[in-house]
Amino acid sequence: MLEKKCILLLYGEGRYDSSMMAVKEYIESCGNAYVVAISDKELYPFFRYKFAFYSYRFLSRGCAWLNNLHLSFNTFWNRVNVNKSKKQCKEMIAPNGGLKGLAYNWTEQYRRIRNILLRYNPEVVVCSTPKLLRDAAKACDKAKLKNIDICALVTDYCLDARFVNFKTNKYFVQNNDVKERLVSLGIEEEKIDVIGTPLSKQSKETFDKGQVLEELGINNDKMNIVIVGGRYGQSAVRNVFTSLAELENDINIIVLSGGNNGLIKYCELITKNRKIEDKVKLIEGIDKFAKLYSVADILITSPTASITYEAMYHNKNLILCNGGDALENRNSHYLATNQLALLGRNNDELIASISKIMSDVEFANDMMYAQNEFVIPDCDKVMGDIILKLAEKNRNDKLEEKQQVKNAGLKELENLEAEEVDTHIVEEDKND
Numbered sequence: 001m002l003e004k005k006c007i008l009l010l011y012g013e014g015r016y017d018s019s020m021m022a023v024k025e026y027i028e029s030c031g032n033a034y035v036v037a038i039s040d041k042e043l044y045p046f047f048r049y050k051f052a053f054y055s056y057r058f059l060s061r062g063c064a065w066l067n068n069l070h071l072s073f074n075t076f077w078n079r080v081n082v083n084k085s086k087k088q089c090k091e092m093i094a095p096n097g098g099l100k101g102l103a104y105n106w107t108e109q110y111r112r113i114r115n116i117l118l119r120y121n122p123e124v125v126v127c128s129t130p131k132l133l134r135d136a137a138k139a140c141d142k143a144k145l146k147n148i149d150i151c152a153l154v155t156d157y158c159l160d161a162r163f164v165n166f167k168t169n170k171y172f173v174q175n176n177d178v179k180e181r182l183v184s185l186g187i188e189e190e191k192i193d194v195i196g197t198p199l200s201k202q203s204k205e206t207f208d209k210g211q212v213l214e215e216l217g218i219n220n221d222k223m224n225i226v227i228v229g230g231r232y233g234q235s236a237v238r239n240v241f242t243s244l245a246e247l248e249n250d251i252n253i254i255v256l257s258g259g260n261n262g263l264i265k266y267c268e269l270i271t272k273n274r275k276i277e278d279k280v281k282l283i284e285g286i287d288k289f290a291k292l293y294s295v296a297d298i299l300i301t302s303p304t305a306s307i308t309y310e311a312m313y314h315n316k317n318l319i320l321c322n323g324g325d326a327l328e329n330r331n332s333h334y335l336a337t338n339q340l341a342l343l344g345r346n347n348d349e350l351i352a353s354i355s356k357i358m359s360d361v362e363f364a365n366d367m368m369y370a371q372n373e374f375v376i377p378d379c380d381k382v383m384g385d386i387i388l389k390l391a392e393k394n395r396n397d398k399l400e401e402k403q404q405v406k407n408a409g410l411k412e413l414e415n416l417e418a419e420e421v422d423t424h425i426v427e428e429d430k431n432d
Contacts, residue, residue, distance in 0.1 A: 114139035123394035130162035196376035226296035
């Protein structure tokens with residue numbers, strides 16, 4: 001195991017983990033590297049992780065407007081700092097002095113990452129969140145490790161400026177617009193690779209539509225509108241479902257509840273009151289998510305990077321409901337602007353988007369064509385090959401450095417032996 005290259009993947013629990021697992025799966029299939037994947041849940045203290053998790057869930061689901069406000073302030077602050085010099089940006093991202101620097105050092109939980117780095121001594125570290133990236137770079141500095149590349153995986157369609165870190169050796173980004181944004185903030189262009197969003201093999205699976213409909217208990221030829229809420233839970237899905245329930249069109253409404261009891265009760269209540277039991281299908285869970293892509297004529301989902309990219313991979317008519325934060329809403333704007341999806345953030349937008357898809361076949365075909373052009377099918381392979389190449393270079397550099405140290409030690413030993421021989425000869429001459 002120690003003879004193989006070691007690659008460390010640090011990811012957020014429930015955030016971008018599917019992309020990380022796809023890359024892990026590919027690298028392990030190559031068989032020439034040892035992969036360690038660790039979530040932030042394991043890295044940070046339990047009480048702190050739980051607090052962050054519940055705060056995030058509350059802000060994203062129960063009080064999304066407050067989360068939007070918070071992230072909008074962050075976005076504004078980042079825009080203000082775009083025009084600052086590279087040195088000033090460094091100070092903004094990693095302050096060193098004064099009370100701000102003291103707070104930074106006390107609040108950053110990098111020590112566990114440092115211990116992991118010392119334990120595995122990896123050649124490459126890939127991070128999927130800004131905090132993990134910042135902590136990994138700091139831990140690497142504190143541990144004084146050499147021949148190691150700190151990489152960032154940025155899967156959102158728009159840049160979260162908190163990812164900007166000048167100690168990062170490589171960026172894997174979703175598209176050229178994110179790359180240009182990073183360059184404008186002072187990151188060297190050669191450090192950035194556009195790879196798309198890595199997808200797992202399960203996400204790429206295709207299924208027979210008829211078989212899946214039979215499995216779901218649907219035995220008609222109506223149009224299927226599938227609603228997937230993602231991590232935003234009830235609020236966004238409830239609004240979409242209420243709007244669809246009012247439509248008089250002869251359609252099937254398929255809702256993936258994900259076991260959310262509140263959402264199930266709400267949908268059941270609306271279904272019963274409007275007497276539309278024949279057109280609504282509630283699914284609490286499904287063994288393979290890709291099955292829903294096979295039956296969806298229209299997919300309505302939250303603007304999360306992984307789900308929308310999977311949907312575009314399967315060429316679905318995509319409508320985006322309201323996001324849970326400013327970054328997700330920027331993702332929506334990006335996809336809509338590039339004609340990769342339509343918006344359904346409120347009742348009027350939703351009805352207009354569905355009508356557009358149903359009435360304009362040429363537009364729907366153009367959207368699918370744009371999706372084909374946008375999606376990189378083998379993102380996991382592209383990213384995995386780059387990581388393996390980096391790991392191979394760093395591994396060779398480590399071995400070369402180790403050999404140089406060994407040669408220097410042997411040379412020093414030879415010099416000591418030569419000095420002993422000379423001393424012995426001199427002593428013999430004196431005795432003679």
